[in-house]
Amino acid sequence: MRVRRAWFFGVAGLAIMTAAAGCSSRAGEKTQHTSLPGLTPERLEALRASAIRGAASLGETHPTDGIVVATTQHAVFRAEPAGPKVDGPDFKVYVVAFTGHLTAYRGTRPPGTTPPTGRFAYAIHRADTLAVTDSGLLEEPFDLEPLGPHVALDLHDAERQVAITDTEMYLRAGNARPSAYRISRATRVKPSLWRVEVTARRAPGAGGQARHSCFTIRLDRFYVHTSPTDNVSSRGIETRKRGCP
DSSP states (O other), X not given: OOOOSSSOOOGGGOOSSOOOOOOOTTTTSSOOOSOOTTOOHHHHHHHHHHHHHHHHHTTOSSOEEEEXXXXXXXXXXXXXXXXXXXXXXXXXXXXXXXXXXXXXXXXXXXXXXXXXXXXXXXXXXXXXXXXXXEEEEESSOOOOGGGSOEEEEOOTTHHHHHHHHHHHHHIXXXXXXXXXXXXXXXXXXXXXXXXEEEEEXXXXXXXXXXXXXXXXXXXXXXXXXXXXXXXXXXXXXXXXXXXXX
């Protein structure tokens, strides 16, 4: 079962800094690396952000078995069971993958049919730009580790990061006056509901004092469209307060 370009946000459309990855179930059996060629900590965080958002769009806020593999696109296509035909120019990529209980809600399917499901998802990112060139959802994982050096990612905080990510996207999409801000706290209220505190600095000339906003984000209701213009549904914002307690 394969879903192409159906669930990962492009890195350029992300408004945060995180991203998970996934892997085959044998991640600990082979040589582990502490870094990958050309993958700075900042770029690794961008991949982590993309994967966490991808997992959330597949209905999984606790992805496991995170992995990033440095390889080439043709090598991935050859390794994937029933993968696409290998043609066109080859190039260096990072494959980001994870496992979980996954449903391709946004995948193309005949009317009246249920969305595809699977346990293993991956995305192929160009090594030079981190743009996503392909993605897949499979019932069973295929072994990525022989394709090149790899690093494992800790995804235990993915649900919290989704809440932070959604808040960042909400603010970046014009729902608050542009200013320097940071997510200072994210507290889980109950399943799929997070309270997030934002601290922002006033624009120059406005006193330079910090102002605060509190959002309660319902993860299963928040969505973002990234093209052709950013539009954000406020249905995911349960409450908003000025001046957090």
